[in-house]
Amino acid sequence: MSNEITFSIDGTIVKGKPGQTIMQAADEAGIYIPRLCYLPELTPHGSCRVCTVIVNGKPQTACTQPITEGMIVENDTPELKEHRRNLVDMMFIEGNHFCMFCERSGNCELQAMAYRLGILAPKFPFFFPDKAVDSSHKDIFLDLNRCILCGRCVNASNDIDKKGAFGFVGRGIHKKIAVNSEKNLKDTNMAVTDKAASVCPVGTINKKGTAFATPYGQRMYDEKPIGSDIEAKNK
Amino acid sequence: MDRSLQTEVERICKACGSDRTRMMDIVRAVQEKYSQVSDDAINLIAKSVKCNRVEVESVVTFYAFLSKQPKGKIVIRVCNDIVDKMSGLDRVAQAFKRELGIDFGQTTPDGITLEYTPCIGMCDQAPAAMVNDEVITYLSSDKVKELIDDLRKHYDPAKLKHRLGDGNNANELVHSSVHNGVRKKGRVIFADYKQEAGLRNAFAISPVEVINEVKNARLRGRGGAGFPTGMKWQFTRAAEGDKKYILCNADEGEPGTFKDRVILTERADMLFEGMTIGGYAIGAETGILYLRGEYAYLQKLLEKILTDRRSKNLLGKDILGKKGFNFDITIKMGAGAYICGEETSLISSCEGLRGDPKTRPPFPAQKGYLGHPTAVNNVETLCCVARIMEMGAAWFAEIGSKGSPSTKLLSISGDCRLPGVYEFPFGIKVSDLLKEVGADDTQAVLVGGPSGQIIGPNEFHRTICYDDLATGGAVVIFGQERNMVEIARDYMEFFVEESCGYCTPCRVGNVLLKKYLDKILDGKGEPQDLDMLKSLGESIKVTSRCGLGQTSPNPVLTTLKNFRGVYEKKVKKYADGLQPTFDIKKALADAEAIANRKSEIYV
Numbered sequence: 001m002s003n004e005i006t007f008s009i010d011g012t013i014v015k016g017k018p019g020q021t022i023m024q025a026a027d028e029a030g031i032y033i034p035r036l037c038y039l040p041e042l043t044p045h046g047s048c049r050v051c052t053v054i055v056n057g058k059p060q061t062a063c064t065q066p067i068t069e070g071m072i073v074e075n076d077t078p079e080l081k082e083h084r085r086n087l088v089d090m091m092f093i094e095g096n097h098f099c100m101f102c103e104r105s106g107n108c109e110l111q112a113m114a115y116r117l118g119i120l121a122p123k124f125p126f127f128f129p130d131k132a133v134d135s136s137h138k139d140i141f142l143d144l145n146r147c148i149l150c151g152r153c154v155n156a157s158n159d160i161d162k163k164g165a166f167g168f169v170g171r172g173i174h175k176k177i178a179v180n181s182e183k184n185l186k187d188t189n190m191a192v193t194d195k196a197a198s199v200c201p202v203g204t205i206n207k208k209g210t211a212f213a214t215p216y217g218q219r220m221y222d223e224k225p226i227g228s229d230i231e232a233k234n235k
Numbered sequence: 236m237d238r239s240l241q242t243e244v245e246r247i248c249k250a251c252g253s254d255r256t257r258m259m260d261i262v263r264a265v266q267e268k269y270s271q272v273s274d275d276a277i278n279l280i281a282k283s284v285k286c287n288r289v290e291v292e293s294v295v296t297f298y299a300f301l302s303k304q305p306k307g308k309i310v311i312r313v314c315n316d317i318v319d320k321m322s323g324l325d326r327v328a329q330a331f332k333r334e335l336g337i338d339f340g341q342t343t344p345d346g347i348t349l350e351y352t353p354c355i356g357m358c359d360q361a362p363a364a365m366v367n368d369e370v371i372t373y374l375s376s377d378k379v380k381e382l383i384d385d386l387r388k389h390y391d392p393a394k395l396k397h398r399l400g401d402g403n404n405a406n407e408l409v410h411s412s413v414h415n416g417v418r419k420k421g422r423v424i425f426a427d428y429k430q431e432a433g434l435r436n437a438f439a440i441s442p443v444e445v446i447n448e449v450k451n452a453r454l455r456g457r458g459g460a461g462f463p464t465g466m467k468w469q470f471t472r473a474a475e476g477d478k479k480y481i482l483c484n485a486d487e488g489e490p491g492t493f494k495d496r497v498i499l500t501e502r503a504d505m506l507f508e509g510m511t512i513g514g515y516a517i518g519a520e521t522g523i524l525y526l527r528g529e530y531a532y533l534q535k536l537l538e539k540i541l542t543d544r545r546s547k548n549l550l551g552k553d554i555l556g557k558k559g560f561n562f563d564i565t566i567k568m569g570a571g572a573y574i575c576g577e578e579t580s581l582i583s584s585c586e587g588l589r590g591d592p593k594t595r596p597p598f599p600a601q602k603g604y605l606g607h608p609t610a611v612n613n614v615e616t617l618c619c620v621a622r623i624m625e626m627g628a629a630w631f632a633e634i635g636s637k638g639s640p641s642t643k644l645l646s647i648s649g650d651c652r653l654p655g656v657y658e659f660p661f662g663i664k665v666s667d668l669l670k671e672v673g674a675d676d677t678q679a680v681l682v683g684g685p686s687g688q689i690i691g692p693n694e695f696h697r698t699i700c701y702d703d704l705a706t707g708g709a710v711v712i713f714g715q716e717r718n719m720v721e722i723a724r725d726y727m728e729f730f731v732e733e734s735c736g737y738c739t740p741c742r743v744g745n746v747l748l749k750k751y752l753d754k755i756l757d758g759k760g761e762p763q764d765l766d767m768l769k770s771l772g773e774s775i776k777v778t779s780r781c782g783l784g785q786t787s788p789n790p791v792l793t794t795l796k797n798f799r800g801v802y803e804k805k806v807k808k809y810a811d812g813l814q815p816t817f818d819i820k821k822a823l824a825d826a827e828a829i830a831n832r833k834s835e836i837y838v
Contacts, residue, residue, distance in 0.1 A: 046594050047738045049778040059777045064594045079777075086774040090743035123767075124747055125816070149736070167289030168589070168736075169296040171572075173746050175736030180289040182274045 007071040009033075009053075022062040022073055023051060030234025032227035033075050034084055034116065036091075036109055036201055037150035038063040043159060045151040048091070050084050050113065081117065088114050089122040094173075096128060096145040097202075103211035104203035106219025110148060111202075112226035131176075136184035139192035139208055147177055147204040157196035165190040177204075236275050243268060244276050248283035255284045256605065258294050258587030262301055263570055270346075271305040297589035297735075299352065299571030300528050307348035309392060312365040313339075313374075316354040316490050317725050318648045318711060319361040323375070327362045330376035334383040347386070353573065353729050354490035355529040358648035358711070359416045359655045366392040368531040372412050403500045408535040415497045419671075421642040421658030422634055423622050424615065430504055431549060433624030437512045438557045445516040446472065449620060451628035453640045458484060458576075458613035459683060459707030460782070464620070467610055470600035471517040474608035479519040482604065482611045483510055484581055486527040488573035489684035490729060491709035494644035495614040497656050499526075499533050502618055503540045507564060509617030511554065512624055514562040517610050522564040525581050528571045537566060573733035577781050578611040580735065591737045592781035615644055615708070636662025639700035643708065647672050649681075650714035665704070666695040674712045679719060679798065684709035685726035686786035689719070691797040719798040720805060724752035726790035734783060741784030744775040748791055759815040760806035768795060 005016045009031050016025030021044070026033050037048040044063040051062040054074040062075070074080065091110060099111050135141040149168070154177070157165040165188045169178040181187030190196065192207055199205075216222065247264045251257040261280055265272050272280075272295045281288040295301045313319075313328060328339070335343050342348040357363035360372035369392040371382060385396055399405040400414035417425060437445050450465030471479060483506065487495040498506060510522040526534060541564055544550045552561045572590045574580045579593035582604050603609025612620075619641065623631045632640040639661035645668075648654045652673030659668070669677055681689045682699065683706035690697065690704075697703050713722065727749040736742040748771055751764050772788030772795075779785045795802060809815055819837050827833055 044594070046780060049738050049740055049780065052778045061780075064596075066596065082770070083774040083778050086744070086771060087739050087778060090739050090747070093747075094739075094743045125750060127746070148739075149742070164287040164289065167287065167293045169289070169293050170736070171297050171574075171589070172731060172734040172736045173742055175742065178289050178292060180287045182278070182288075 005067050005069050007067055007069065007073060009073045010076050016067045020067050022053060022055070022060075022065050022067055025067050026062065026075075027230055028233075030231055031075070032230040033062045034113060034227065035063060036088075036113060036148065037152065039152055039199055039201075041160070042152060042155045042199070045155060048087065048148065048150055050087050052080065052083060054080065085117050085119055088117055088119060089124050091148045092119075092122045093124045093126045094129070095147060096126075096131065102146065102203045103206065104146075106216055106222045107214075108203060108221075109201035109226060112221035115221070116225045116227065127173075134179070134185050136186035137190065138186070140185060140190065140197055141206050141208060142177075142179070142185055143204055143206065144176060145204075146202045148202055149175060149177065150201055152199040152201065153177065153196045153205055156199045157190070157194065160195040161190075163189055163194065163196070165194070165196060236279075240269070240273075240275060241279055244279040245283055248280060253283050253285070254587075255286055256585075256587045258284065258291070259568060259570065259584060262291070262295055263568060266301050266570075269305075270308055270310075271302050273303065273305075277303075293589050294587070297572065298528075298569070301570050305342075307342040307346040309346060309367055309386065309390060310348045310350060310365075311335075312350050312352035312355070314353070314355045314357065314361065314363050314365075315351040316358060316361070316729075317722060318358040318491065319363065320725070321649065321717070322361040324362045326376050327364075327374045327379055330379035331364075331383075334380055345387070346390070352529075352571065353732060354488065354492075356487060356493040356496045356527075357413065358491050358493060358646065360414065361648070365529065366395060369393065369395055370411055370413050370529075370532055371395070371397060372414070403536060406536055408539055409500070409532060411532050413496070413500075413532075415500060416655030417497060417501075417658075418647075418653055418655040419657040419659065421644075421660065423631070423642045423658065424498065424502065424505075424618050424644055425658050428505065428622060429625060431508060431555075433621040434508050434511055434549070435555065437515055437624045438555060438560070442472065442516045442518060445512060445624065448628050449516070449623060452619075452623045452631040454616065454619050454623060454631070455639070455701055456613055457615035457619065457643065457707065459489070459686075459705065461701045461705055464612060464616055467600060467612070468513065468517050470598075471608045471610040474601050476606075476608045478521075478607045479517050480604045480607055480609040481510055481513045481517060481519045481522045482578075482581065482585065482609055483522065483524045483614060483617055484576060484578065484611055485524055485530065485614050486569055486576040486581060487614070487708075488527060488529075488576045488733075489686060489707055489709050490726070491646060491648055491681065491684050491711040492707060493646045493648075494656050494708045496530060496533075498614050498618055498644075499530065499537065503537055504544070505618045505621045506614055507540065507544055508549070509612075509620040510564055511549065511562055512620050513610060513612065513617060515557075515560055517608075519610075520561050520563070522562065523585055523604070524564060524566045525575070525585055526566055526568055527575070528569045531568060534566060534568065541566070572735075573729075574735045574781075574783055577783060579781070581611060582609065589735070591735050592783075594780075613707075635660045636698070636700050638702045643699065643706070645699070645706070645710050646708050647710045647712070649710075649712035650674060650677065650717070651712045659699070661700040662698050664696060664698050665690070668699070668710070669695065669712070672712070674714075676715050677712055678715045678717060679713040679722075679794075681709070681711040681713070681790075682706050684711075685729060685790045686782070687789060689713075689722075689790060689793045689797060694797070719794045719801050720752060720756055723790040723794045724749060724756060727752060727787070730783065730787040734787070738778075738780040738784065740775040740778045741780070741787065744771055744779075744784070745787050747771055748775070748788060752791065754816055755802065755805050758805070760802075761815070762803075762806050762808055764806060765795065765799075765802055768792075 035051040
């Protein structure tokens with residue numbers, strides 16, 4: 001059996017290995033597929049849906065779909081761009097995001113994705129939900145106003161830290177992240193050195209005392225758009 | 236902590252083998268006993284089954300019939316499906332409020348909680364309500380008064396006085412006011428059949444031959460998706476794994492469908508026979524019937540039928556003398572979550588998790604229940620299997636239309652004289668159907684429930700089958716006086732309530748669709764809102780993770796397409812270019828309160 005699978009993304013021929021997902025093969029090939037909940041070291045969550053691509057005519061998430069020989073993947077199309085803009089818009093209006101004051105600004109993947117997709121202001125009406133801030137832990141604070149329910153903290157704490165410090169509660173629009181205690185994060189065994197403390201793509205899980213350590217202008221996405229590191233492999 | 240709570244919760248957990256996968260049984264039992272699953276109870280359960288407390292909390296907060304906050308000993312859940320609204324729900328709801336002296340969402344001092352609940356599968360006898368597990372149908376304001384007076388005499392829903400329904404509804408184990416409402420018996424499900432003949436015929440041939448027979452009959456899943464059953468079984472049989480499972484999806488939650496309810500009431504033996512044949516075909520030793528919480532009133536009857544089958548050696552070891560074929564069926568209960576009708580959510584729920592759908596691939600046939608190869612089939616599908624094995628594939632395939640063999644049960648409700656369950660051959664025209672059910676002045680027909688399509692008279696020539704109007708069984712009829720935008724909005728409200736919230740488009744997008752519809756119905760809609768509905772609806776359909784979000788925009792998109800004029804009449808262009816939804820005075824209210832003076836500019 002061949003140890004290589006050949007398929008195409010937007011007409012470009014890509015070679016991947018058996019067992020890889022579209023996202024993994026694309027990343028190696030230097031083709032950036034926009035994503036938010038995906039993090040290579042975690043089990044794919046497939047919840048943000050930003051990496052939706054069209055595979056042989058059917059929508060699939062690139063982070064969960066295995067590659068097969070000869071599959072035709074559409075990624076950078078006007079339709080998908082519009083869907084992604086709608087998704088990112090939804091994440092903004094679902095919570096209370098305040099980029100200009102957020103300590104994560106410039107390092108935030110949601111903000112960076114909005115810029116990459118050309119969103120300057122969401123077009124949908126804001127929900128302005130009443131969400132809690134938990135600053136009980138000595139080293140970490142949680143601000144659910146900025147949570148996009150990507151599940152990275154849940155998976156990192158379960159699978160890497162083996163602590164299960166986070167979980168999802170509620171359903172539908174009331175679904176939210178909860179900590180593994182009756183009330184606050186301080187009552188869990190979460191530590192600032194845990195993987196779960198450093199995987200948040202937005203400003204929900206923050207390490208106390210580290211804000212603004214890097215000045216504006218020198219932050220992760222200040223100069224180059226999100227995904228440039230992957231695309232650089234292709235240059 | 237209360238010592239008695241500790242003893243009792245520990246007892247409940249122990250009775251369930253402290254088995255993490257039996258979480259649903261545990262939390263349901265705790266809820267029943269204490270009318271809540273409190274933080275203390277959550278801690279105790281987590282300790283007993285050895286999991287994190289947040290895992291228990293995530294289950295408790297997912298299902299509508301479970302609650303962290305205390306509820307009354309008696310919970311009255313009034314069904315607020317559209318058909319109930321069309322049948323006088325408003326007056327019934329007022330009567331409940333008046334008689335109980337509380338509003339919806341509240342509990343009386345004597346422990347009766349009043350709530351709304353989405354479709355409970357009684358659309359042909361609406362308005363209906365559940366009093367704990369008891370179902371009361373054909374409600375009126377007078378009947379509500381009688382009901383509450385009666386209830387307050389004994390506070391025992393099982394003792395409520397009502398007329399018993401027909402058939403097994405009158406069985407002492409069911410004791411329900413529900414009636415079957417079978418209006419038309421076809422040749423497959425409701426015709427006379429020879430019990431266990433199918434099972435015996437199956438045992439006479441090999442499992443692979445059984446699968447071939449089902450394939451030759453061209454049986455497709457009756458739940459709505461229409462996947463070929465034989466192929467599903469073939470995949471499950473071929474998948475690697477020593478343990479295999481067959482699951483019956485008895486979670487019919489699609490608003491307007493109630494045909495599985497009738498099968499479960501009157502044809503449970505046929506269903507269990509079908510499951511047993513399925514178990515034999517795929518090589519499973521365990522079958523699970525996942526029963527929606529709303530049908531808990533049928534649980535005792537179904538358990539009894541299973542016990543009878545065990546005593547007749549139709550379940551258990553070496554069934555009917557077939558050496559080496561051991562198979563048994565257990566019932567798992569849902570707790571009020573429409574999403575659990577989605578097959579991977581159903582599996583999650585059976586595993587004792589929140590009813591989130593799973594990532595596919597892997598498909599259940601490869602990795603399903605607890606990671607084992609699993610076939611999930613609809614109630615009606617499994618009954619078809621029993622008939623195929625009794626009568627043969629050729630007999631089955633000959634009924635119906637060319638592309639869609641056999642019959643289909645339809646649950647008909649709404650604006651017609653003869654609502655109920657009909658067994659029609661596939662290929663029936665919508666117009667013929669309307670004639671048969673006594674619908675004269677029809678504006679629109681919803682085929683396949685809100686996740687299906689809403690069509691107008693110019694499409695009544697279309698046929699019900701897999702190649703044209705596919706349906707899991709729900710048909711709702713709307714007369715001329717109904718407001719189609721309002722109907723779309725109400726169905727969106729249902730999806731907002733029932734989305735599991737896992738993925739962004741379904742969680743947020745459905746709320747947005749409803750907001751735009753509210754705006755339009757409020758008289759503040761603008762022409763561009765219609766484009767926004769369309770763009771948003773498309774994005775939700777394309778990007779959602781499971782069938783719920785992939786179909787939830789349908790009520791909006793199909794009414795927008797087929798009843799565009801109704802929408803256009805309701806929107807207008809605002810000449811000043813201002814947002815009609817923005818109320819400057821309302822926006823200033825807080826600031827005015829803080830400043831303790833009124834705005835001088837916006838008076």
